[in-house]
Amino acid sequence: MCSVIPCESTDSTPILNIAAYKFVHLDRLPERRQQLKKFCDSLGLKGTILLSPEGINMFLAGAKGDLRAFLEQLRFDPAFGDLEAKESLSAKQPFRRMLVRLKKEIISFGIESVRPIERTSPKLPATELKRWLDEGRPVRLLDTRNEYEVDLGTFAGAEHLSIGHFRQFPAAIAKLPPEAKQQPLVMFCTGGIRCEKAGPLMEQAGFEQVYQLEGGILKYFEECGGAHYDGACFVFDDRVALDSALEPTGNLLCYACQAVLTPEEITSERFLFGQHCPHCFVPPVAQQQRKFAERQALIRQLAAAQPGCIPYDNIRHIHVAGRFAGWPLLDFLAAYQPAIDRTQWHTWIDAGHITCQQTAAMRSHSNLNRMSDSVQRVVHEALVVREGECFEQHMPGTIEPAINPDIELLYEDASLVVVNKPAPLPTHPSGRFNRNTLLQLINPAYPNEKLRVAHRLDANTTGVVVLCRKHQSARYVQPQFSQQQVGKVYIAQVVGHPEWDATTCQEPITRDAAQHGSRSVGAVATSDSSPASDAAETRFRVLERLSGGTSLIEARPLSGRTNQIRVHLWHLGHGVVGDPLYLPNHQIGSIATLEVGSAAMCLHAYQLTLLHPESRQPVTYRAPLPDWGKRAANAGP
Numbered sequence: 001m002c003s004v005i006p007c008e009s010t011d012s013t014p015i016l017n018i019a020a021y022k023f024v025h026l027d028r029l030p031e032r033r034q035q036l037k038k039f040c041d042s043l044g045l046k047g048t049i050l051l052s053p054e055g056i057n058m059f060l061a062g063a064k065g066d067l068r069a070f071l072e073q074l075r076f077d078p079a080f081g082d083l084e085a086k087e088s089l090s091a092k093q094p095f096r097r098m099l100v101r102l103k104k105e106i107i108s109f110g111i112e113s114v115r116p117i118e119r120t121s122p123k124l125p126a127t128e129l130k131r132w133l134d135e136g137r138p139v140r141l142l143d144t145r146n147e148y149e150v151d152l153g154t155f156a157g158a159e160h161l162s163i164g165h166f167r168q169f170p171a172a173i174a175k176l177p178p179e180a181k182q183q184p185l186v187m188f189c190t191g192g193i194r195c196e197k198a199g200p201l202m203e204q205a206g207f208e209q210v211y212q213l214e215g216g217i218l219k220y221f222e223e224c225g226g227a228h229y230d231g232a233c234f235v236f237d238d239r240v241a242l243d244s245a246l247e248p249t250g251n252l253l254c255y256a257c258q259a260v261l262t263p264e265e266i267t268s269e270r271f272l273f274g275q276h277c278p279h280c281f282v283p284p285v286a287q288q289q290r291k292f293a294e295r296q297a298l299i300r301q302l303a304a305a306q307p308g309c310i311p312y313d314n315i316r317h318i319h320v321a322g323r324f325a326g327w328p329l330l331d332f333l334a335a336y337q338p339a340i341d342r343t344q345w346h347t348w349i350d351a352g353h354i355t356c357q358q359t360a361a362m363r364s365h366s367n368l369n370r371m372s373d374s375v376q377r378v379v380h381e382a383l384v385v386r387e388g389e390c391f392e393q394h395m396p397g398t399i400e401p402a403i404n405p406d407i408e409l410l411y412e413d414a415s416l417v418v419v420n421k422p423a424p425l426p427t428h429p430s431g432r433f434n435r436n437t438l439l440q441l442i443n444p445a446y447p448n449e450k451l452r453v454a455h456r457l458d459a460n461t462t463g464v465v466v467l468c469r470k471h472q473s474a475r476y477v478q479p480q481f482s483q484q485q486v487g488k489v490y491i492a493q494v495v496g497h498p499e500w501d502a503t504t505c506q507e508p509i510t511r512d513a514a515q516h517g518s519r520s521v522g523a524v525a526t527s528d529s530s531p532a533s534d535a536a537e538t539r540f541r542v543l544e545r546l547s548g549g550t551s552l553i554e555a556r557p558l559s560g561r562t563n564q565i566r567v568h569l570w571h572l573g574h575g576v577v578g579d580p581l582y583l584p585n586h587q588i589g590s591i592a593t594l595e596v597g598s599a600a601m602c603l604h605a606y607q608l609t610l611l612h613p614e615s616r617q618p619v620t621y622r623a624p625l626p627d628w629g630k631r632a633a634n635a636g637p
Contacts, residue, residue: 015093016064017237018071019218020085021057021106021193023116029053029102037100043070046095047237050106054117056080057106057193059237061095086191086218088246094237109197110167113204121199123214124186126223132186133228140180142187144169144198145234152241152251152260153231155188166194173205181207188213188220190233221246234260256280295445296409302444303407308400308436316393316434317357320385329354329391330381338513339431339592349381353394356383400436402596407441410464411621415473415613417442417451419465420623423601424594426459431517432593438465455481458563459593460580463490463605463623468613476613481560487609487620490555490565491543491629493602494574495584497551502541505568508533509561516592518581519563521571536561538568544631550577552631565603577602577628602628 026032029051036049040060045067047060060067074080132139133155141158143150150160161172185207187195195212202210213220217233226244232251233242240260241251252261255273257280265271270281282290324332333345333354348354356377379391404422411418419442426433429440443451452474454466468474480486507521511532514520522533536559543552551574555565563582569575570582578601581589594601606629609620 014064014089014091015061016067017059017061017088017090017094017239018067018085019059019191019235020071020083021055021191021196022080022083023055023106023120023196024079025117026051026053026055026079033100033102037098039070039073040098040100043067045070046093046098048095049100050103051100052103052106054115055106056083059095061090061093061237084215086215086222088218088222088242090239090248092238094239096238107193107197108165108167109169109201111170111197111201114197114200116196116200119200120196121187121203121210121212123192124211125214126220129186129213129220130224130227138184140183140185142176142185144187144189144194148258148260149190149234152234153229155229158188169194169198170201173202173207181205182209184209184211186211186213188216190216190235191218192216218242218246254280292409292412295412298445299407299409299442300405303403303405303441306402306405306436307440308398308434309402311397311399312435314395314398314434316395316429318391318393320387320389320391322387324385325387327385328381329379329383329385332385333391335512337431338515339517346381348393349379352378354379355392355394357390357392398434400433401593403433403436404596405441407438408623410623412469413614415469416477417446417467417469418621419467421457421462421465421605423462424459424596424598426593427456427465428453433459439467442467452478454478455486455560457605458566458603460578460601461603461605462600462626464608464621465605466608466610466621470613473613477610480610484559485610487607488557488605489607490557491604491606491625492553492555492565492569493546493550493577493628494553494569495550495577496574497545497549498540498542498553498572498574500540500542502539503572504537504539505572506535506537507568507571509536509564509567513562515588516581516590518588518592519561519567521567534561535559536564536568538565540569540572546631552629579603600626600628602626604629 032051040049043062043066045060045062047058049056049058049060060070071083071085075083141155143154143158143160144166145160146164146166147160147162154160161169161175163169163172185202187198187202187210189195192212192215195216199210199212217229220229221233221242221244229244232249234240235242239248240253241249243249250263252266253259254261254277256276259277259279261271261277265278268278270276270278276282318333318336320332324335327335330342330345330349334342356379403425406422407425408420409417410420419438421427421438426437427439429437434440439451439453446469449469451467451469452471454468454474454477457463457465466477468477510519510522511534537557539556539558541554543554545551553569553574555569557564566576566579566582570586575582575584578594578599580591580594580601583589604626605623606625607620607622609618611617612619
């Protein structure tokens with residue numbers, strides 16, 4: 001079923017509507033389908049015809065003369081010689097197109113032992129049922145239709161089975177009381193076809209006096225009007241419902257939930273054609289909560305699957321920044337990824353795992369102009385790289401380290417997504433990680449969008465991460481981080497008890513990575529011979545000195561250098577507990593990213609304050625403190 005806009009008749013003559021079915025052995029179904037479709041199209045008829053080996057079922061509408069000509073021609077076929085049709089009139093064409101379909105059954109039931117061609121239950125004429133009801137004769141009336149049809153109208157005192165589909169009928173009759181099997185029982189449906197199968201099944205189940213209303217409700221309306229019937233009758237076309245005079249009632253069908261709507265419901269402010277109705281309307285806040293929960297579940301599901309741990313062929317793009325222009329390729333790669341040994345880059349180059357993706361624009365002055373728009377150029381380690389070039393690192397059979405999948409959505413709106421990042425989990429693809437990264441795992445939850453990370457956290461650091469849903473949002477938010485306009489509050493557990501209660505570290509931090517990607521404090525560059533360092537400033541405050549020789553520290557970085565808080569605390573002699581890289585006594589560790597199951601690195605991005613891209617007003621986002629840091633909450637960070 002669907003809700004569509006009725007088509008207007010081309011003239012003032014009412015449209016004739018027919019409903020007809022017949023259980024009969026049919027063969028040559030594809031041929032019959034082609035012939036019927038061609039004939040209906042030639043007459044301008046619209047509707048649906050179902051053909052199956054067990055018979056025909058159809059709902060058609062068109063001009064009176066054309067539709068009766070169709071029935072006359074159809075009855076020339078011996079299989080349909082005694083076909084009966086129920087008629088009604090409408091001012092509009094209730095169907096949009098003409099369909100002839102081949103089906104396994106003309107009415108879906110799925111029970112092979114029920115064969116209406118061979119036998120059906122006794123049929124009770126409409127006038128006879130009315131007489132029984134007028135006389136008050138004891139009889140059980142059973143509505144075999146779906147629940148939404150019953151809601152629109154049924155016979156007074158009739159029972160129904162609260163089913164949503166006719167295939168549920170066999171299981172539902174088992175719930176009828178035992179005494180129903182000995183009492184006279186008259187079942188009914190819209191036009192009678194469902195009862196052709198329901199009756200024999202009930203007899204097989206032990207019901208002793210089963211009758212089916214001949215022609216269904218529509219035939220009853222035609223011959224008896226609305227006596228003993230309350231409401232209207234649902235029909236499977238755009239008229240939706242007919243009253244006892246077989247006239248459309250003005251009801252509509254909700255496109256979203258298929259509920260039958262009264263004229264009053266159609267005028268409700270909760271009705272929007274094609275989207276929702278009073279039955280399925282969900283307030284905006286509840287919609288947002290539902291979508292939020294669905295996204296959270298999807299992200300957790302994707303992350304739990306650890307997609308990077310399944311072997312795959314990975315291609316990583318390496319872009320040449322301006323400061324590396326003119327360098328030999330091997331020197332550039334070693335500086336680009338210092339955590340990877342230089343000899344490893346040499347091996348990959350020799351094996352052909354490093355190629356250059358050269359475009360037509362880059363070849364404008366080369367001898368490759370006649371080639372396609374993009375080619376993979378073989379490279380060697382002494383090749384001089386140019387700004388803007390893109391090299392590709394081919395990594396067949398890649399298997400990434402496992403990560404912590406417990407990503408928690410904290411907040412979302414039309415512009416931003418805020419999450420509580422677990423650890424270990426890299427923020428974006430880099431080093432050994434590509435698919436097992438926050439960005440790659442969260443993107444599928446926002447289809448047709450490209451989330452952009454506004455900043456980054458180390459793989460081992462937990463806490464608030466802000467992502468932008470729109471390009472315009474990223475252009476407004478990302479500069480706030482690069483220009484140190486974002487208020488940041490971190491909580492750390494550090495080794496030792498600082499002698500100070502509060503202090504500020506302003507040591508510059510080296511720009512280029514050293515062993516295993518580590519940084520250190522160093523002088524700001526003053527000449528080509530000086531180490532390249534950037535100014536940095538972090539304010540620290542002791543929250544609590546703990547037994548066992550550790551302390552809880554509040555850290556507020558006023559700049560955004562790589563590993564800034566960790567390096568400054570390490571420089572002050574109070575490294576972060578669990579840090580695998582910045583070890584005591586100013587030693588550098590052998591790994592940068594912890595493995596799942598290792599003791600946590602106790603650094604948590606607790607709070608971020610920035611200007612929202614829409615309101616341009618300050619907003620603050622917080623991530624719940626991990627277990628090790630919960631004592632800090634009472635200290636008022």
